[in-house]
Amino acid sequence: MILFLIVFLCLPLAAQDAPKRSVAFTYDDLPNGGAQLPLDQLTAMTTKLVDSLRQAKIPAIGFVNESKLDVEGERPQRIALLQQWLNAGFPLGNHTYSHPDINKVPMLSYQEDILKGEQVISGLMKEHGQTLSWFRHPFTHTGNTEQARETLEGFLQRKGYRIAPFTVETSDYMFALIYRNALEKGDQAAATRIRTAYVDYTERMFGWFERLSQDTLGYELPQILLIHANQLNADALPGLTAMLGRRGYSFVSLEKAMKDEAYRRRDGYVGDSGPSWLHRWAIAANKPSRLRDEPDPPSWVVELYREQSK
Numbered sequence: 001m002i003l004f005l006i007v008f009l010c011l012p013l014a015a016q017d018a019p020k021r022s023v024a025f026t027y028d029d030l031p032n033g034g035a036q037l038p039l040d041q042l043t044a045m046t047t048k049l050v051d052s053l054r055q056a057k058i059p060a061i062g063f064v065n066e067s068k069l070d071v072e073g074e075r076p077q078r079i080a081l082l083q084q085w086l087n088a089g090f091p092l093g094n095h096t097y098s099h100p101d102i103n104k105v106p107m108l109s110y111q112e113d114i115l116k117g118e119q120v121i122s123g124l125m126k127e128h129g130q131t132l133s134w135f136r137h138p139f140t141h142t143g144n145t146e147q148a149r150e151t152l153e154g155f156l157q158r159k160g161y162r163i164a165p166f167t168v169e170t171s172d173y174m175f176a177l178i179y180r181n182a183l184e185k186g187d188q189a190a191a192t193r194i195r196t197a198y199v200d201y202t203e204r205m206f207g208w209f210e211r212l213s214q215d216t217l218g219y220e221l222p223q224i225l226l227i228h229a230n231q232l233n234a235d236a237l238p239g240l241t242a243m244l245g246r247r248g249y250s251f252v253s254l255e256k257a258m259k260d261e262a263y264r265r266r267d268g269y270v271g272d273s274g275p276s277w278l279h280r281w282a283i284a285a286n287k288p289s290r291l292r293d294e295p296d297p298p299s300w301v302v303e304l305y306r307e308q309s310k
């Protein structure tokens with residue numbers, strides 16, 4: 001009886017204490033981020049990632065570089081990979097044709113690259129009763145002068161695009177490269193170690209950006225996670241979702257996350273890098289910059305990445 005009472009009294013408290021957090025998963029560089037996989041591995045990776053997301057009922061969106069479709073003799077198969085995302089209910093966004101850096105190419109050629117990047121996906125979206133509307137800047141570089149940023153924003157608006165921001169990223173490309181190399185060597189122990197470190201580091205980054213959200217906005221906004229379509233994320237998805245579930249997260253679409261009023265705030269950042277929108281809003285609100293305080297990935301991961309990406 002006493003035990004029953006304790007359980008009864010604690011239940012509402014526990015439910016009340018569970019933070020109501022949400023996150024939108026956004027995948028960049030479709031069909032495949034980082035070093036390019038051969039078609040058979042790319043197909044297996046896409047199938048695993050898309051099926052796992054669908055089975056776990058996680059809304060997602062994929063940002064495409066159409067240059068990666070242009071492989072001789074493989075174009076139909078590569079377009080079919082994008083169809084897999086759409087068939088599973090996940091919209092596609094434009095991430096430019098060839099992933100140029102706005103800080104390094106002339107504005108006009110950047111804009112041409114955006115238009116070249118919608119040739120296939122706008123039709124695919126239409127076939128699925130949707131309109132292409134999301135754009136994400138490569139490297140999330142939005143322009144290193146006020147003028148460049150405004151010119152580009154005006155262009156995107158005229159073409160009917162909404163900019164997809166992000167709030168959390170995890171340097172997943174570093175983990176992904178050394179993970180793939182471990183798998184290629186057949187070193188399962190190393191692969192497991194890297195995957196575990198990746199989930200742990202992702203948790204640290206969520207904790208850090210949850211606090212930055214509190215400090216900047218006074219509450220935790222629906223987060224937007226930026227990661228890449230790669231084997232690591234296909235394999236680590238159960239670990240990531242279990243970790244986020246423990247932290248009280250539910251999974252929402254980009255569209256839904258962006259209904260939060262924070263996403264109507266002004267982006268105050270003009271510069272060479274592509275920081276989280278939480279930093280950008282902090283800068284706009286004249287709060288001290290925390291750009292340099294983000295936790296780094298484990299040093300052994302950074303070292304392996306440096307060695308292997310030479």
Ligand SMILES: [Zn+2]
Binds near residue numbers: 028029095099137139
């Ligand atoms: Zn990218």
